[in-house]
Amino acid sequence: MEQPEQNVAAQTGMPKQDVAARTEMPKPAALQDVGGREFAAPSDQVIFDVRDVAVWYSSFKAVTGVTMNIHENEITAFIGSSGSGKSTMLRSFNRMNDLIPGARLEGEMAYRGEQLYAKDVSPIAVRRRIGMVFQKPNPFPKSIYDNVAYGPRINGERKKGKLDEIVESSLRKAALWDEVKNRLNTSGLSLSGGQAQRLCIARTIAVEPDVVLMDEPASALDPIATGAIEDLMKELKQQYTIIVVTHNMQQATRVSDRTAFFYVLTDTKSDTRTGVLVEYGPTEQIFQDPADERTKAYVTGRMG
Amino acid sequence: MAVVTEAGQADLREPAGWRRTKNRIATVFMVISFVVVIIPLGFVLYTVIAKGASAISWSFLTSPIPVNVAPANVGGIGPAVLGTIEITALATVIAVPLGVLGAIYLNEYGGNNLLARFIGFMADVMTGVPSIVMGLFIFSIFVLHFGFSGLAGALALGCLMLPVVIRSTDEMLKLVPNSLREGSYALGASKARVTLTVVLPAAIGGIVSGALLAVARAAGETAPLLFTILTVTTANTNVFSGPNTSLPSQIFANATSPYTGAQARGWGAALTLIAIAFILMIAARFVTARFARYQR
Numbered sequence: 001m002e003q004p005e006q007n008v009a010a011q012t013g014m015p016k017q018d019v020a021a022r023t024e025m026p027k028p029a030a031l032q033d034v035g036g037r038e039f040a041a042p043s044d045q046v047i048f049d050v051r052d053v054a055v056w057y058s059s060f061k062a063v064t065g066v067t068m069n070i071h072e073n074e075i076t077a078f079i080g081s082s083g084s085g086k087s088t089m090l091r092s093f094n095r096m097n098d099l100i101p102g103a104r105l106e107g108e109m110a111y112r113g114e115q116l117y118a119k120d121v122s123p124i125a126v127r128r129r130i131g132m133v134f135q136k137p138n139p140f141p142k143s144i145y146d147n148v149a150y151g152p153r154i155n156g157e158r159k160k161g162k163l164d165e166i167v168e169s170s171l172r173k174a175a176l177w178d179e180v181k182n183r184l185n186t187s188g189l190s191l192s193g194g195q196a197q198r199l200c201i202a203r204t205i206a207v208e209p210d211v212v213l214m215d216e217p218a219s220a221l222d223p224i225a226t227g228a229i230e231d232l233m234k235e236l237k238q239q240y241t242i243i244v245v246t247h248n249m250q251q252a253t254r255v256s257d258r259t260a261f262f263y264v265l266t267d268t269k270s271d272t273r274t275g276v277l278v279e280y281g282p283t284e285q286i287f288q289d290p291a292d293e294r295t296k297a298y299v300t301g302r303m304g
Numbered sequence: 305m306a307v308v309t310e311a312g313q314a315d316l317r318e319p320a321g322w323r324r325t326k327n328r329i330a331t332v333f334m335v336i337s338f339v340v341v342i343i344p345l346g347f348v349l350y351t352v353i354a355k356g357a358s359a360i361s362w363s364f365l366t367s368p369i370p371v372n373v374a375p376a377n378v379g380g381i382g383p384a385v386l387g388t389i390e391i392t393a394l395a396t397v398i399a400v401p402l403g404v405l406g407a408i409y410l411n412e413y414g415g416n417n418l419l420a421r422f423i424g425f426m427a428d429v430m431t432g433v434p435s436i437v438m439g440l441f442i443f444s445i446f447v448l449h450f451g452f453s454g455l456a457g458a459l460a461l462g463c464l465m466l467p468v469v470i471r472s473t474d475e476m477l478k479l480v481p482n483s484l485r486e487g488s489y490a491l492g493a494s495k496a497r498v499t500l501t502v503v504l505p506a507a508i509g510g511i512v513s514g515a516l517l518a519v520a521r522a523a524g525e526t527a528p529l530l531f532t533i534l535t536v537t538t539a540n541t542n543v544f545s546g547p548n549t550s551l552p553s554q555i556f557a558n559a560t561s562p563y564t565g566a567q568a569r570g571w572g573a574a575l576t577l578i579a580i581a582f583i584l585m586i587a588a589r590f591v592t593a594r595f596a597r598y599q600r
Contacts, residue, residue, distance in 0.1 A: 094490065140484060140506070154492065207492065
């Protein structure tokens with residue numbers, strides 16, 4: 001089902017690079033050149049291999065039967081209604097669920113060939129490589145500088161010059177530098193919602209992670225701030241792999257390369273709700289030609 | 305009760321009737337309660353200032369304690385001021401680190417396990433133990449073996465402060481939003497890092513002011529000191545051995561003596577003690593504001 005898409009990607013990869021070299025070519029034109037397939041997968045390198053994963057909170061099965069490959073340097077979007085297990089699944093990728101008493105994972109989850117949930121794997125080491133941006137901006141009650149320098153510092157970076165460099169480059173990547181460069185010593189809590197979220201993104205990329213997980217990063221922001229975050233995501237995927245949970249389907253179509261649709265199964269007998277992965281594929285296919293009726297109902301707005 | 309008058313204008317005045325009356329009654333009741341609370345407080349302050357202010361001077365705060373028969377303008381309460389500072393400081397050094405660490409265990413590490421719940425419960429029970437019982441406790445397990453000393457007094461005061469510090473710190477740590485902890489964990493921080501670099505700094509203002517309030521309360525405690533420091537009249541700079549004295553126990557001794565000179569010095573000491581408590585409260589406010597720099 002994915003095979004044709006990847007072929008397209010392989011074909012379009014070359015002309016895309018040519019276009020990038022000739023800078024005078026405006027970007028939208030370049031995107032039209034590939035026949036509206038601007039979101040076609042640029043890479044087929046698998047970074048996460050998820051097999052038949054189920055996540056439990058004590059005796060409650062939050063999500064089950066998830067099998068998917070996450071690809072490197074792509075944005076993968078998780079969509080679906082509330083309670084369908086998107087966030088639970090997202091938090092499994094960097095073992096954030098370990099922090100919730102009673103949470104456990106069944107199945108296999110490999111990151112670059114290593115089992116994430118093997119006995120000798122340290123969640124701390126996992127999270128240093130797989131960062132996370134939360135739904136609600138959560139800057140620490142420290143200065144803007146200290147917020148960004150926090151990650152490098154806990155990783156042992158002490159040199160002032162090096163820290164200055166990391167802080168500036170991270171804030172630049174997060175498109176926040178120009179707004180805060182003259183007040184790096186003011187509190188991170190003094191920023192507006194959109195700025196605070198970009199600060200959190202800068203903080204996450206300051207540790208140079210491999211993967212960035214985003215849990216509805218723009219749901220608390222206005223459309224302009226949302227646009228800034230989305231542009232940022234597209235920018236960041238050159239260097240990072242991004243998985244994003246979103247309730248906003250336009251956002252999924254705008255930014256993501258692949259989309260996974262989650263759905264809640266309700267067991268009327270025991271009145272339990274469990275999330276399942278219904279369909280996963282290139283974003284275009286999910287939105288334009290979904291294989292499953294439930295996906296179709298959801299993306300066309302007839303449900304959820 | 306017409307919402308719109310005949311002229312077609314909206315009537316936005318508060319409607320008359322029982323609801324308005326109820327509101328008035330509640331307001332009057334609140335004001336009366338406030339006044340009733342303020343009156344005794346005002347009287348206490350007025351009496352202590354009226355009777356003690358005339359005694360206060362630098363030499364009063366530093367001079368040795370004279371015999372009880374000495375007239376009011378002789379000597380001072382120097383040893384008691386010194387003793388209170390020594391004993392309270394030592395009690396703080398004992399109780400605050402223990403209390404803060406205990407609260408960190410309760411809130412960050414213990415979670416809902418049996419030990420944490422037991423410690424939390426015991427802290428609550430300890431809060432309710434009368435202060436004189438703490439004094440007797442230290443008397444029986446410490447003073448009987450090692451004799452009277454400032455250290456014994458500090459241990460008794462520390463026992464009193466400990467549950468207060470644990471509870472106030474615990475409340476402050478509970479106020480730290482979980483999203484901050486998650487943000488730190490997501491950057492690959494260990495639990496100790498999260499606690500030291502995010503949770504404690506976020507709560508430090510409240511922790512310090514809670515601790516200072518506990519110190520201020522302990523500085524005014526009399527009962528635990530009666531059995532532990534002996535309340536002598538000579539200055540003792542060694543807090544670890546030998547009988548000592550303190551402001552509250554000195555006030556107790558002077559107030560129960562029949563000599564007017566001693567009683568006047570007692571009033572002066574009472575005012576000094578209130579001033580110390582007041583300074584600590586102000587310091588608590590100041591510290592909270594200082595640490596809250598990055599909170600908004």
